[in-house]
Amino acid sequence: MTDWHPDIADRIRPLNATPIGAPASCAYVLCWIQQTLRSDDNPLIDAAIDLGNRLGLPVLVYHGLREDYPHASDRLHHFILRASRDLQRECVRRGLRCVTFVDQAQTREKGLVYRLAATAAAVLTDDQPVFVARQQADNFAARCDRAVFAVDTARLVPTRVLPAGLKTTPAFRKASGALRPQYEVHRNNFVPDCPAYTGDVCFKDANLAQASNTALNDLMAHCDIDHSLPPAPDFEPSAAAARSALDGFVTDALATYPYRRNNAADKAGVSRLSPYLHFGVLGPRKMTAAVRAADVTANAKWKYLDELLTWREYFHYLAYQDDNFASFRSLPDAPRTSLEAHSSDPRPTLYALTDLVHGNTGDETWNAAQRQWLATGYMHNNLRMYWGKQIIKWTPDPETAWDTACYLNDRLALDGRDPATYGNMKWVFGMAKPAWKEQPIYGWVAPKSDRALRKRDGVVAWLAQSASRDVPQINVPDAVPTYSHAG
Ligand SMILES: Cc1cc2nc3c(=O)[nH]c(=O)nc-3n(C[C@H](O)[C@H](O)[C@H](O)COP(=O)(O)OP(=O)(O)OC[C@H]3O[C@@H](n4cnc5c(N)ncnc54)[C@H](O)[C@@H]3O)c2cc1C
DSSP: OOOOOTTTGGGEEESSOOOOOOGGGOOEEEEEESSOOOSTTOHHHHHHHHHHHHHTOOEEEEEEEOSOSTTOBHHHHHHHHHHHHHHHHHHHHTTOEEEEEEOOGGGOOTTHHHHHHTTEEEEEEEOOSSHHHHHHHHHHHHHOSSEEEEEOOSOSSOGGGSOSOOOSHHHHHHHHHHHHHHHHSOOOSOOOSSOOOOSOOSSOOOOGGGOOHHHHHHHHHTSSSBOSSOOOTTSOOSHHHHHHHHHHHHHHTGGGHHHHTTOTTOGGGSOOOHHHHHTTSSOHHHHHHHHHTSSSOHHHHHHHHIIIIIIHHHHHHHHHTOTTTTSGGGSOHHHHHHHHHTTTSOOSOOOOHHHHHTTOSSOHHHHHHHHHHHHHSOOOHHHHHHHHHHHHHHSSSHHHHHHHHHHHHHHHOTTOSSHHHHHHHHHHTTSSSOOSSOBTTTBTSOOOOSHHHHTSTTHHHHHHHHHTSOOOOOOOOSSOOOOTTOO
């Protein structure tokens, strides 16, 4: 029965050995969406429809939002609730029932996925290599008495078809590049044979599809989350907004991407699509198709797709090989031991966490970058490497530096808590080439100056303006949380 449609089969990974339930005793196939908050071209929904059609069962789509995930805040809840509303509306358009649950102390439901799974022939969920989704899926599959499958929704080339041991981006580029064409043309948006499921579910659907923005804000206000960090209004959390941002970028800025992408003052020079990618509101296949169809030079297409399909998917690939990808301990030995050998070197200044959070250091470039993140939920790519490198010298030791950088990134950025977060952090902490000489604090890890980034058009003025912008004063813990056991 696990004879999946060939256009979806490579994306599916069984998480346990339990056989698929007999259709006569089951009510549906459960499609448990954790992070891929889109209906269009969502391989998870397509895989569930494929199985449902073969079993003669409808698909029930479920998305639940807990209030206790790490860094839960108005910023993240605002995005997720609206994206979930959009998902529910779009599922209805595809002829699917989608139910949502928003966790709050007074209406808490225990073990909801287990209870929904009790009448399911199988459970399908998204295959994510880091943060809570990976852990939740693995725990669930180990304890649930239903067949559980993880579906690769986040990457164009499913990670499981790539050979093991790709140690560099050139090796990854070559292996992944050869496989891309076949996944670009795979069929998607499968059509369900069965009418939408109309039976009972074991809880009260939050019915987000009918909720106004005011109702969603009210719901969010009653969740026990960090209300001091406000939403990021520049990113409208819907598939239509993501699609319009993609189309606008491809039409107006893709042609100039190779030489505008490094200018931190040029808001329109990059696509700003990473938040949509992180939450799965937009998928890499649609983005690749839009880029391929654009009337721009081959070089512009290559450069953009290399960021999207090589760098981004390489970090996903690496994250799958390492259960502790988000931890300082998973940094390769050479940079880690070099940094540790300089742990007791005197630091020029040690900043309190609250000064780092609010962008109150003596470094204008750093403050501008940090305040962009705090105020908008987004930081320009060209600032991020410089931003990360400075934290190494402003914290007492390299592991605290790592935890601080990951904490700021994960808490403030809409695109944080992602394989690209920890993969890039490894670059900041010296995974790429070593420095040309050993230095205090950094050892053989290359430090970085802001000279080159300041030379670009308009950047000096932009930095001055961003470093002095108003930012929300948010709650800050006494100590930075540890990432030493993070997955
Ligand atoms: C210290 C540091 C932390 C970072 N943290 C994150 C993070 O938490 N989440 C995140 O998605 N990216 C992260 N990046 C990578 C990169 O900065 C962002 O992906 C990019 O700035 C997103 O903006 P954009 O969509 O406008 O990018 P564009 O330049 O328009 O690129 C298009 C897409 O390509 C991908 N991409 C681009 N650059 C990279 C890269 N270096 N690594 C991986 N994918 C890339 C992204 O998915 C991006 O949306 C980090 C980089 C550094 C140096």
